[in-house]
Amino acid sequence: MAVYPPKPAKEPPLLERGPIAWVRHNLLSSPFNIAFTILGLAILYWTIPPFVKWAFLDANFAGHTKADCTGNGACWVFVKEKLNMFFFGFYPQDQLWRPKSVIAAILALVAFAKFVPGLHRFKLLLIVLFPVFAFIMLHGGYFGLPLVETSKWGGLLLTLVIASVGIILSFPIGILLALGRQSKLPIIKSLSVFYIEFVRGVPLITVLFMASVVLPLFFPEGVNFDKLARALIGITLFEAAYVAENIRSGFQAIPKGQYEAADALGLSYWQKMALVILPQAIKVTIPNLVGTFISLFKDTSLVMIIGLFDLLAMVNVTSNDRDWLGMDTEGYVFVAFIFWIFTFSMSMYSKRLERKLNTDKGK
Amino acid sequence: MAEQTNTKKLGEPIIQLEHVNKWYDDFHVLKDINLEVRQGEIVVVAGPSGSGKSTMIRCINRLEEYQEGSIRVKGIEVNNDVKNLRAIRSNVAMVFQHFNLFPHLTILENLTLAPVWVYKTPKKEAIETAMHYLEKVNIADQANKYPNQLSGGQQQRVAIARALCKSPDIMLFDEPTSALDPEMIGEVLDVMIKLAEEGKTMITVTHEMGFARKVADRVIFMDAGQIIEENDPETFFHHPESERLQLFLKQILNH
Numbered sequence: 001m002a003v004y005p006p007k008p009a010k011e012p013p014l015l016e017r018g019p020i021a022w023v024r025h026n027l028l029s030s031p032f033n034i035a036f037t038i039l040g041l042a043i044l045y046w047t048i049p050p051f052v053k054w055a056f057l058d059a060n061f062a063g064h065t066k067a068d069c070t071g072n073g074a075c076w077v078f079v080k081e082k083l084n085m086f087f088f089g090f091y092p093q094d095q096l097w098r099p100k101s102v103i104a105a106i107l108a109l110v111a112f113a114k115f116v117p118g119l120h121r122f123k124l125l126l127i128v129l130f131p132v133f134a135f136i137m138l139h140g141g142y143f144g145l146p147l148v149e150t151s152k153w154g155g156l157l158l159t160l161v162i163a164s165v166g167i168i169l170s171f172p173i174g175i176l177l178a179l180g181r182q183s184k185l186p187i188i189k190s191l192s193v194f195y196i197e198f199v200r201g202v203p204l205i206t207v208l209f210m211a212s213v214v215l216p217l218f219f220p221e222g223v224n225f226d227k228l229a230r231a232l233i234g235i236t237l238f239e240a241a242y243v244a245e246n247i248r249s250g251f252q253a254i255p256k257g258q259y260e261a262a263d264a265l266g267l268s269y270w271q272k273m274a275l276v277i278l279p280q281a282i283k284v285t286i287p288n289l290v291g292t293f294i295s296l297f298k299d300t301s302l303v304m305i306i307g308l309f310d311l312l313a314m315v316n317v318t319s320n321d322r323d324w325l326g327m328d329t330e331g332y333v334f335v336a337f338i339f340w341i342f343t344f345s346m347s348m349y350s351k352r353l354e355r356k357l358n359t360d361k362g363k
Numbered sequence: 364m365a366e367q368t369n370t371k372k373l374g375e376p377i378i379q380l381e382h383v384n385k386w387y388d389d390f391h392v393l394k395d396i397n398l399e400v401r402q403g404e405i406v407v408v409a410g411p412s413g414s415g416k417s418t419m420i421r422c423i424n425r426l427e428e429y430q431e432g433s434i435r436v437k438g439i440e441v442n443n444d445v446k447n448l449r450a451i452r453s454n455v456a457m458v459f460q461h462f463n464l465f466p467h468l469t470i471l472e473n474l475t476l477a478p479v480w481v482y483k484t485p486k487k488e489a490i491e492t493a494m495h496y497l498e499k500v501n502i503a504d505q506a507n508k509y510p511n512q513l514s515g516g517q518q519q520r521v522a523i524a525r526a527l528c529k530s531p532d533i534m535l536f537d538e539p540t541s542a543l544d545p546e547m548i549g550e551v552l553d554v555m556i557k558l559a560e561e562g563k564t565m566i567t568v569t570h571e572m573g574f575a576r577k578v579a580d581r582v583i584f585m586d587a588g589q590i591i592e593e594n595d596p597e598t599f600f601h602h603p604e605s606e607r608l609q610l611f612l613k614q615i616l617n618h
Contacts, residue, residue: 261459268481357467
């Protein structure tokens with residue numbers, strides 16, 4: 001028998017630590033990987049410098065007309081001059097303070113909710129009242145605000161209205177559909193299954209066409225239902241089916257024991273669902289839900305085909321201006337950048353939310 | 364270990380199962396079960412896996428339905444009637460093999476959930492009650508942690524505290540130590556013994572024969588969906604009558 005003294009900890013060998021190790025393991029671990037590293041660097045070399053040159057080095061930023069764009073690069077003057085169009089569409093110039101103040105109100109609300117502690121009921125009230133405020137401000141017709149028809153709304157404003165209404169309304173409907181699909185009552189269950197499977201089998205474009213062209217045929221003579229409202233209803237009902245399937249996948253991740261514990265404690269069906277099952281189901285399905293919402297955000301562009309001018313449609317509108325012909329490249333790059341900012345923020349937010357809600361922090 | 368049944372005074376019958384039969388499709392899981400448990404009685408149910416022990420106690424709070432016979436808790440029929448179900452579930456609490464704590468809620472929130480939402484206890488009072496029971500299971504210092512931050516034994520003690528929060532007359536334990544590491548079984552059994560000594564009515568499905576010997580007033584042996592033998596612990600362990608029980612005891616005690 002023997003006794004061994006404790007050994008001191010040593011540093012790993014030189015090639016196995018720090019940046020050298022990282023490069024060896026991640027970029028040069030095999031011949032295949034080495035080839036890919038070289039290919040990747042080549043692609044970056046062929047694409048990044050020309051883009052930087054076009055978008056920044058050779059670009060024109062100053063001036064007010066097309067004539068001010070003298071360089072070979074991008075003509076950002078165009079975007080600058082058309083900024084109000086991109087952001088607000090055909091919203092009357094003298095009324096632009098209204099959408100701007102709605103945006104300011106959103107930022108103020110977020111800051112208030114984040115930095116002022118407590119007051120949960122008041123915050124909830126503000127959140128519930130906000131859509132009413134936003135509608136009155138944007139649409140007008142009340143409190144002496146001149147009416148701005150929804151057909152004048154456009155650009156980023158329209159994209160945001162459609163996306164946020166779609167997201168906020170499709171969520172509760174989707175939850176109800178998911179619960180319906182889980183239901184033990186055969187009628188509710190089969191109605192939910194039928195609805196979800198039917199809607200998921202139909203392209204969004206078809207739904208929008210139906211909402212905008214076919215639906216009015218069923219209205220009585222003279223009744224004219226706002227086109228934007230019809231599109232919103234179509235998108236909301238469409239998204240609800242996808243949200244429902246996401247949440248159902250969340251339900252399946254919840255162990256049976258959670259239902260049993262809630263039952264044994266005496267919780268009613270709705271208490272069990274609202275307090276125990278849904279919070280967990282939604283938590284595991286956040287990545288999927290946000291994915292669905294991101295595609296909804298981008299799908300808003302499809303409203304173009306029923307004659308609404310969202311952010312993407314504004315590229316066509318603005319570059320068809322006789323003074324600015326041929327500017328669509330700048331327009332598309334700019335719009336892509338705006339879309340990216342929003343969708344990327346959404347996925348960042350989803351990651352943060354996942355971390356915040358993660359209660360499995362180890363032992 | 365001194366025999367307890369002679370000194371302990373038991374109350375009125377509080378749980379009555381009469382000719383209970385249950386099937387899973389064609390499979391007959393409970394065969395003509397008759398069982399009466401009296402107020403304050405500690406009943407331990409033993410038997411091989413698949414013998415219907417868990418199914419039987421899960422019928423008492425209607426996590427499982429049965430097709431024939433009758434079960435009454437404090438005279439209330441266990442059936443589909445919503446009012447009855449509510450009354451029964453407020454009187455009967457259950458502790459599960461896998462704890463089944465709600466992982467998205469803190470320990471304290473796990474305990475106050477049912478009192479606040481189901482029994483409309485004011486929140487402050489619910490928290491006081493919860494802390495009282497957490498102290499009782501020696502885990503009050505973990506009140507603001509989440510279940511997954513605790514060890515299995517701690518989680519099961521929390522589950523017991525959660526079950527106690529609505530001050531039920533009856534506690535059902537469904538293999539409460541089977542999912543625990545060996546060194547954690549003791550801390551959970553200690554809590555259960557404490558409850559038993561306080562006179563709570565308990566039905567416990569367990570393989571912990573030491574617990575049965577120590578606190579049970581009656582031990583029931585089930586096999587293949589029926590009650591084979593029931594006796595006081597002394598007779599049960601030392602003079603088993605049925606051959607099936609003799610074999611079972613030999614298998615679980617002889618190593």
